[in-house]
Amino acid sequence: xxxxxxxxxxxxxGQFIPEVLMPAHKELExxxxxxxxxPRFIKELDYYRRDFAGxxxxxxxxxxxxxxxxxxxxxxxxxxxxxxAHKLNxxxxxxxxxxxxxKRRLIxxxxxxxxxxxxxxxxxxxxxxxxxxxxxxxxxxQRMNVYRMELLxxxxxxxxxxxxxxxDAINEAxxxxxxxxxxxxxxxxxxxxxxxxxxxxxxxxSVIGIETEAQIIEQEGRLPDSIIACTGxxxxxxxxxxxxxxxxxxDLFAVEAGGMGMQSTKTAALHSASLCVGEDGxxxxxxxxxLQDPYxxxxxxxxxxAGLDYSGVGPQLAYLAQIKRIKPRTASDKETLxxxxxxxxxxxxxxxxxxxxxxxxxxxxxxxxxxxxxxxINLSGRGDKDLESVLKLEGNK
Numbered sequence: 001x002x003x004x005x006x007x008x009x010x011x012x013x014g015q016f017i018p019e020v021l022m023p024a025h026k027e028l029e030x031x032x033x034x035x036x037x038x039p040r041f042i043k044e045l046d047y048y049r050r051d052f053a054g055x056x057x058x059x060x061x062x063x064x065x066x067x068x069x070x071x072x073x074x075x076x077x078x079x080x081x082x083x084x085a086h087k088l089n090x091x092x093x094x095x096x097x098x099x100x101x102x103k104r105r106l107i108x109x110x111x112x113x114x115x116x117x118x119x120x121x122x123x124x125x126x127x128x129x130x131x132x133x134x135x136x137x138x139x140x141x142q143r144m145n146v147y148r149m150e151l152l153x154x155x156x157x158x159x160x161x162x163x164x165x166x167x168d169a170i171n172e173a174x175x176x177x178x179x180x181x182x183x184x185x186x187x188x189x190x191x192x193x194x195x196x197x198x199x200x201x202x203x204x205x206s207v208i209g210i211e212t213e214a215q216i217i218e219q220e221g222r223l224p225d226s227i228i229a230c231t232g233x234x235x236x237x238x239x240x241x242x243x244x245x246x247x248x249x250x251d252l253f254a255v256e257a258g259g260m261g262m263q264s265t266k267t268a269a270l271h272s273a274s275l276c277v278g279e280d281g282x283x284x285x286x287x288x289x290x291l292q293d294p295y296x297x298x299x300x301x302x303x304x305x306a307g308l309d310y311s312g313v314g315p316q317l318a319y320l321a322q323i324k325r326i327k328p329r330t331a332s333d334k335e336t337l338x339x340x341x342x343x344x345x346x347x348x349x350x351x352x353x354x355x356x357x358x359x360x361x362x363x364x365x366x367x368x369x370x371x372x373x374x375x376x377i378n379l380s381g382r383g384d385k386d387l388e389s390v391l392k393l394e395g396n397k
Contacts, residue, residue, distance in 0.1 A: 007195030009319035085381030093204035098185035111166035112307030113145025115189030190233025191314030194285030205239030225372025257303035258330030352381035
């Protein structure tokens with residue numbers, strides 16, 4: 001299942017981009033092929049992962065959560081990585097690659113702000129000029145992360161077009177890259193976009209699954225029965241799923257934002273569940289599953305979590321859903337907020353709202369008997385960034 005034609009995952013993926021961007025994509029692909037297995041590059045990346053990011057992240061046995069739901073529940077603690085989320089895995093790899101390519105400037109898009117923060121972190125650490133594009137709607141609900149990016153020396157550029165969220169931030173970052181390709185690397189934050197970005201981001205994030213495999217065998221003597229991860233663009237999901245894709249005895253659950261409910265595809269704009277109700281289309285340079293109207297126009301997504309507020313999904317995840325290797329599911333805003341509080345109260349861990357979608361599905365899946373004995377949930381980020389949003393949401397009840 002892993003050995004797809006380069007840049008394609010079944011009918012998904014590819015390079016649907018303007019001709020002016022082809023040289024930049026070819027340059028990036030050639031550089032990645034040159035350096036990804038180079039001993040010097042690997043040694044330097046391992047150093048950053050270990051001594052700067054704090055890897056490996058723990059695989060924590062959640063005793064009280066396990067007792068409540070009748071499964072052995074393990075949490076892959078990406079929330080403990082420097083910066084508070086899994087995003088640093090990818091930004092370290094891409095920034096180091098950009099440095100090897102001789103680039104001096106980084107640009108990025110961000111929704112929840114975690115990728116923006118992670119890009120600002122590596123930009124500061126590696127001495128690179130950094131600019132982050134962010135929708136004004138996301139800037140309002142993630143003000144603390146905006147300040148963190150600015151504190152780290154990055155310039156945050158408000159995006160006022162379209163839905164003023166992640167989709168539009170990506171559009172603006174691409175426009176920047178078109179005119180500055182010689183000295184600039186576009187550090188995409190998820191497994192989206194044209195080839196080679198989905199594969200590059202996946203490879204840098206697969207450290208999550210590689211560690212999980214070794215850790216669960218050490219603790220349980222065997223692999224898990226199921227793995228759950230939240231899914232927007234999909235970097236944390238493919239990161240933990242990838243080493244397990246060929247082992248079909250392990251169920252892989254990709255939990256999307258169901259918003260206020262999942263009544264029908266006609267209400268697609270109420271949520272961000274591209275895998276569940278999306279249709280084939282092209283978004284940001286790749287064919288994938290996207291939320292669109294009958295005329296092919298992109299619908300605005302909506303989620304309580306800024307990081308899942310995206311109208312598409314990574315092309316490899318679209319393919320894996322099509323062949324039924326992963327199981328797309330949804331969690332509503334109400335279920336997500338309940339899970340946010342539950343983990344905080346019974347395990348002493350405040351999760352990101354994105355991660356809380358995966359936690360929310362635990363209760364639903366446990367009732368259905370879908371999970372087996374041992375369950376791993378990818379806790380992709382910490383919830384500090386979401387406290388203001390949760391307070392505002394609960395204050396409006």
